[in-house]
Amino acid sequence: MLQVYLPIAEMSVNLLVMLGLGAAVGFLSGMFGVGGGFLLTPFLIFSGISAPIAVATGANQIVATSVSGALAQWRRNNIDFRMGTVLIAGGVAGAFIGVLLLKVLREAGQAGLIISLTYVALLGTIGTLMLAESIRAIRRARAGRPPSGRRPGQHNWVHGLPLKMRFPRSRLYISAIPPLVIGWVVGLLTAFLGVGGGFIMVPAMIYLLRMPTNIVIGTSTFQIIFVTAVVTILHASINNSLDVVLALMLAAGGVMGGQFGVRAGQKLRGEQLRALLALLVLGVAVRLFLDLVLKPEDLYTITPLLRGA
Amino acid sequence: MRILLSLAAILPAMAMAHAAERPPSDEVVSDISTREIAIKSNFAGIEILIFGSIDFSARSVPERGTYDVVVVIRAPGQALVARRKQRVAGIWVNGPGETYPDVPGFYAVLSTRPLRAITSAETLESLGVGLGNLDFGTRMKDDPEEENYRSAVIDLKERQRLFQEDDDGVTFIGRSLFRASVDLPANVPIGRYTADVYLFRDGKVVSENQSTLRVNKVGFERLVYLLASRYPFIYGLIAVVIAVIAGLIGWVAFRRE
Numbered sequence: 375m376l377q378v379y380l381p382i383a384e385m386s387v388n389l390l391v392m393l394g395l396g397a398a399v400g401f402l403s404g405m406f407g408v409g410g411g412f413l414l415t416p417f418l419i420f421s422g423i424s425a426p427i428a429v430a431t432g433a434n435q436i437v438a439t440s441v442s443g444a445l446a447q448w449r450r451n452n453i454d455f456r457m458g459t460v461l462i463a464g465g466v467a468g469a470f471i472g473v474l475l476l477k478v479l480r481e482a483g484q485a486g487l488i489i490s491l492t493y494v495a496l497l498g499t500i501g502t503l504m505l506a507e508s509i510r511a512i513r514r515a516r517a518g519r520p521p522s523g524r525r526p527g528q529h530n531w532v533h534g535l536p537l538k539m540r541f542p543r544s545r546l547y548i549s550a551i552p553p554l555v556i557g558w559v560v561g562l563l564t565a566f567l568g569v570g571g572g573f574i575m576v577p578a579m580i581y582l583l584r585m586p587t588n589i590v591i592g593t594s595t596f597q598i599i600f601v602t603a604v605v606t607i608l609h610a611s612i613n614n615s616l617d618v619v620l621a622l623m624l625a626a627g628g629v630m631g632g633q634f635g636v637r638a639g640q641k642l643r644g645e646q647l648r649a650l651l652a653l654l655v656l657g658v659a660v661r662l663f664l665d666l667v668l669k670p671e672d673l674y675t676i677t678p679l680l681r682g683a
Numbered sequence: 684m685r686i687l688l689s690l691a692a693i694l695p696a697m698a699m700a701h702a703a704e705r706p707p708s709d710e711v712v713s714d715i716s717t718r719e720i721a722i723k724s725n726f727a728g729i730e731i732l733i734f735g736s737i738d739f740s741a742r743s744v745p746e747r748g749t750y751d752v753v754v755v756i757r758a759p760g761q762a763l764v765a766r767r768k769q770r771v772a773g774i775w776v777n778g779p780g781e782t783y784p785d786v787p788g789f790y791a792v793l794s795t796r797p798l799r800a801i802t803s804a805e806t807l808e809s810l811g812v813g814l815g816n817l818d819f820g821t822r823m824k825d826d827p828e829e830e831n832y833r834s835a836v837i838d839l840k841e842r843q844r845l846f847q848e849d850d851d852g853v854t855f856i857g858r859s860l861f862r863a864s865v866d867l868p869a870n871v872p873i874g875r876y877t878a879d880v881y882l883f884r885d886g887k888v889v890s891e892n893q894s895t896l897r898v899n900k901v902g903f904e905r906l907v908y909l910l911a912s913r914y915p916f917i918y919g920l921i922a923v924v925i926a927v928i929a930g931l932i933g934w935v936a937f938r939r940e
Binding site: 377378379381382384385386434435437438439440441442445446483484487491599603606607608609610611614616618619621622625626628629632633666667668669670672673674675676677678679 | 722723724725726727728761762763764765766767768769773774775776777780782784831832835836838839840869870872900904905907908911912915916918919920921922923925926927929930931932933934936937
């Protein structure tokens, strides 16, 4: 009952399951203040959607979340548009490479494997780092010591590069190369994994570019809108892997879930939230890893031969 | 019922046309309950009915003999790759595979009795009837490795209900009427399907008849499918616009200011 046919994935899914999945990811991203792409794409893969379709549809879903997020940040004047534009330029270049890479891997029958491996490496590393950091923070809070504020130095190697640009909103005068490279890496990840890439971009902007923290979130969300939009269109055009019916169901669920998540998040302390998120991220990584190392029930797979292959 | 009646009307004509070229023989006629299947957003599979009758009017005295009916439903072929996973450094990786240029998107064989009881393996092979007799567009090599891939394709398709074999799927109603029902699952491919009905008498094909059905996406499903395959750029752009609107709605509806 309530089966909905996905015209591009060419399969039937349960409407309530997909709405629930969108709501759950929306809830988690509202609660933790993250984009949620790194949860949505693996969850779609777990529910039987093929990896390339999960990636393209995940990217499309992030367009919606980042639009609401960026509008809220824009109202608070937290977006450095100049920096955002440089990040987008890098991101679009990275997106092209990522989409083409996925096409080549898909034709070789290795897309699912490489996507899973990249997720395991990325989520495993980030989850471990976050868990270690939040446990330290929880211990510190229990011991009654104030959280240690890391004070970044005024200059690092980034400031010695050429092509300097002025970024008045961030009060920076730095080379355009580091933001271009950061944008490029994030664009590649967006195209390849269906994530927004905030979890890479935010630390990179804080620690490498030394941008003011309040502007970092707004600027990265601004970049994510455009890069995920370009990735969506590229995947649709080059890989034919975007399922708009699936995206609609996920977006409807996501909008609802997000609001409850924000409220739930306000009831928890920051370090507890981070520990929970870290456990969730590690859980997804472990599940993906097990799927790779456990003997599959079916050694054989069949896939339609793609055009041009 | 109307179809049956109209068939009954043209039967004698058909029988006479055949009588000119062959010695008097039995004729089989058949049709499908649904000639057009529409895949809409609530499509969760459909059961189709193939029915028909054997016309004995060509002979004055019905001869004795064992009659069997075999129904073969087939969707257009697709090219696909079968791959086998192998362990590389502890991880299961897709190995090189076999490419099959013409694998039916759907294939069902229904019969009154097990195929091997109806006729010889040679007859089945020459007709290309039965899962074991599909050639998938490549000549069968005597290679056990290739044979594994071939049977894996059949096995996987059977589990997706896209290949079916039912050896009592055809039932006779009385002496000349028969019916067979097939479940088309939700994942059936679109295209023009054929339903071939073979009439066997004592292990020999005495008559065959073909009817067709179309499986199409309709309405919203069709629009999305056509847009995505013909104008993928515009399709992507629309998806982005929808997402932006969803984001705006989310922001307007739930902003806390």
